[in-house]
Amino acid sequence: MTGARERLDDKRRTVEGALDAGLAGEDSVLLRAMRHAVLSGGKRFRPLLLLCSAERFDGGRGLELSFACGIELIHNYSLVHDDLPAMDDDDLRRGRPSVHKAFGESVAILAGDALLTLAFEVMAGAACPDGLAARKAEAMVLIARAAGLRGMLGGQALDIGFRPGNETEAAYEELTARKTGALIAAAAEAGAVLGGAPEGDRARFAAFGKTIGLAFQLRDDLDDAGQEDARAEFRPNEAAFLGAARSRAKLAGLLESALTGLEASGLLSEELRALALSLEPPG
Amino acid sequence: MTGARERLDDKRRTVEGALDAGLAGEDSVLLRAMRHAVLSGGKRFRPLLLLCSAERFDGGRGLELSFACGIELIHNYSLVHDDLPAMDDDDLRRGRPSVHKAFGESVAILAGDALLTLAFEVMAGAACPDGLAARKAEAMVLIARAAGLRGMLGGQALDIGFRPGNETEAAYEELTARKTGALIAAAAEAGAVLGGAPEGDRARFAAFGKTIGLAFQLRDDLDDAGQEDARAEFRPNEAAFLGAARSRAKLAGLLESALTGLEASGLLSEELRALALSLEPPG
Structure with a gap:
């Protein structure tokens, strides 16, 4: 397991380097805002998931790093827009001022837009080995769908209408599946597609990613609930709704089920x- | 010339139909906001320019309509975000309430994001005839670059810092070249790329598009100046800076130069x- 963690750290450094290089260029307030948003020590969960999924097949033959960066840029743009005053109105992100706090609201809107645009520039511009154009286009469509109206953005729109009082576990799960789960599921599935996985294995990675996405959000909720006192405003979430004990049990069950599913297929x-x-929650 | 205008109208109807079909799906507030933004009678200048440019070569063999829609979706997302209170704060667009006026600010932010995401889903998802994958990827990169940090969004960030007092004709031209010109130039160039234009012709279409983009903004400025009394707030623009007579002469010169350039190459x-x-300005 130590070796695996070290290999994940290696991959994380590779992604960090590629993101830094992709965000180079003539200095401007817009580029500074983009760099502030992206190069601030995220976990890089989605790109790692994509890279590790691709590696179970032929790796993606060079396409995978561009797509890992693309999906991380999409995740980061969504955080910039999510933090805006008209959205969650968060002043802090990863312990630093959010982009609109540091650069103003209009620059934050444009920086989010520019990160989303850059994500597709990077994916479309990835050098494509002979015969891999279909994989490349398919992975791009899959990621765009997961990020759009029927995935992440649809989930965020649902979230706007989500008010304490109409909460159920099922409603939280539907919200999470779209708001957080769709892009994480797309990371796993796109990795499999880029690696050239056969249809059945591709579906297994999609299912794995979907379950991992629910676990990811639950862990995030638990962390949020733990910091409740430190926050200006605590927003309701599934972990608070279920309570800590049930949330931890549910999270453990999701991880178990995700891992068992892949293991059974030797993937x-x-x-x-x-x-x-x-x-896994700490402690 | 009558025949040409009719054929442009035919193309416009084709684009309208494809946009309408691309924005179909399960009803939601987010989808309604996206449809409000796009299906409201724009001129469809960029998609028409792309289609007509592709037609000077092999037409794009089916890719061209998806890219025409993609570039129009990008243009429309940019208007949604441009109208936001933190940006230009415009209540009206094409004579109707702007998206944030009709649906609220948070939905407008998400709707803009979703249109931009859909643009790339549509382009990446275009059925690709054998051997055309490189054209397709190249056109996507070209459009993403024109829409991003170094093109349209960089221009909008410049515009935020643009204050009356530091105006020069050159500063306006630089601003326009990025804010408006880049995407219009990309429409012409992407059309040529999709049609399989040889390198030199491709550059001729890029130059044509660039000049047409400057003309487009000048015409837009002249229209704005004409409606000055009707607007809550008039923003400085190049036409107001140059005055109506000089602006009209400059616009005529730009159109002349753009047309002569293409005509000389038989394109x-x-x-x-x-x-x-x-x-051309009316009257």
């Missing part, structure tokens, strides 16, 4: 296991 | 001429 790697288990 | 069509001349 699990030590790195995928370590990545999933990084979602 | 002009009656439709491209009619499209360019639609930018």
